[in-house]
Amino acid sequence: MQGEKMYETLPAENFLGLPPEASDEASSQVIVLPLPYEGTVSYGGGTREGPQAIIQASRQVELYDREFGRELALEYGVHTLPYLAPDHASPEATVDRITAAVAELARPGRLLVGLGGEHTVSVGVARGLAQVYGTPLVTVQWDAHSDLRESYEGSPYSHACVARHFLEIGPVFQAGIRAISLEEVDFIAENPHRLQVHFAEDIHGGAGYLEQLADFIAGKRVFLTIDLDGFDPAYIAATGTPEPNGMTWQQGLALVRTVVRHAAEIVGFDIVELAPIPGQHASDFFAARFTYKVMNLIVESRNLKPG
Ligand SMILES: [Mn+2]
Numbered sequence: 001m002q003g004e005k006m007y008e009t010l011p012a013e014n015f016l017g018l019p020p021e022a023s024d025e026a027s028s029q030v031i032v033l034p035l036p037y038e039g040t041v042s043y044g045g046g047t048r049e050g051p052q053a054i055i056q057a058s059r060q061v062e063l064y065d066r067e068f069g070r071e072l073a074l075e076y077g078v079h080t081l082p083y084l085a086p087d088h089a090s091p092e093a094t095v096d097r098i099t100a101a102v103a104e105l106a107r108p109g110r111l112l113v114g115l116g117g118e119h120t121v122s123v124g125v126a127r128g129l130a131q132v133y134g135t136p137l138v139t140v141q142w143d144a145h146s147d148l149r150e151s152y153e154g155s156p157y158s159h160a161c162v163a164r165h166f167l168e169i170g171p172v173f174q175a176g177i178r179a180i181s182l183e184e185v186d187f188i189a190e191n192p193h194r195l196q197v198h199f200a201e202d203i204h205g206g207a208g209y210l211e212q213l214a215d216f217i218a219g220k221r222v223f224l225t226i227d228l229d230g231f232d233p234a235y236i237a238a239t240g241t242p243e244p245n246g247m248t249w250q251q252g253l254a255l256v257r258t259v260v261r262h263a264a265e266i267v268g269f270d271i272v273e274l275a276p277i278p279g280q281h282a283s284d285f286f287a288a289r290f291t292y293k294v295m296n297l298i299v300e301s302r303n304l305k306p307g
Pocket residue numbers: 143144145227229230241273
């Protein structure tokens with residue numbers, strides 16, 4: 001919008017609280033884009049505070065990753081950008097702004113990480129990545145909700161509709177789902193070739209869904225979108241729409257490991273829907289630590305792959 005700033009202030013700390021030599025823009029392999037947007041939230045509010053809470057909590061995360069035996073972030077570098085200002089004209093205008101920013105920032109060899117914000121921000125992240133890497137771009141969505149409504153509370157850019165937009169750029173694989181409408185169930189039945197939905201009870205029951213995920217993404221470029229309400233409220237209470245019978249840390253990492261192993265490349269990921277609860281740090285810290293772990297898995301696998 002005219003006269004409105006594209007970016008707001010820099011976060012007080014960068015992600016992980018890294019020293020300048022491990023967080024400068026030129027040499028960092030990972031770039032963090034904070035997206036404090038909250039416009040169509042339907043239940044609990046507060047997602048606009050999500051990026052700040054994740055960055056603040058990330059300062060307490062150990063840089064040493066026991067799986068790899070190294071302080072990985074100091075090797076690959078993580079640059080944190082200023083907060084991208086929402087465009088208050090409409091949700092669509094904000095999505096357009098995020099799309100433009102991501103298209104400018106993403107490039108081969110650099111991992112783009114979005115920190116939401118409500119899930120609507122992911123539409124901009126996915127579109128921006130698709131502009132840089134081309135289509136089809138497969139979306140893997142970790143979520144309690146299918147987000148497949150055509151429109152919700154008057155807006156096709158509601159957080160309840162994001163997966164419809166992911167489908168515009170490629171097939172979609174969803175896992176952890178446990179809250180869904182009749183309209184969405186019908187839509188899933190009508191779109192078996194480009195949409196796979198795996199429900200929480202099937203994953204808890206040990207169904208072999210990771211093999212189906214591996215097949216779905218084999219050799220493809222992937223955008224990974226992690227709605228924190230995919231996890232159980234016991235671990236992440238601070239989301240706008242918490243749903244019982246959710247997923248564990250280990251189940252989340254199993255999904256990420258499968259994508260890392262079988263996709264051609266994860267070109268970007270985002271972590272969305274944290275709505276921090278003052279005085280309760282556990283959700284913020286879980287989000288920060290999971291974000292760092294996903295970064296480590298993706299960057300390490302990239303640096304191991306030839307070419
Ligand atoms: Mn959700």
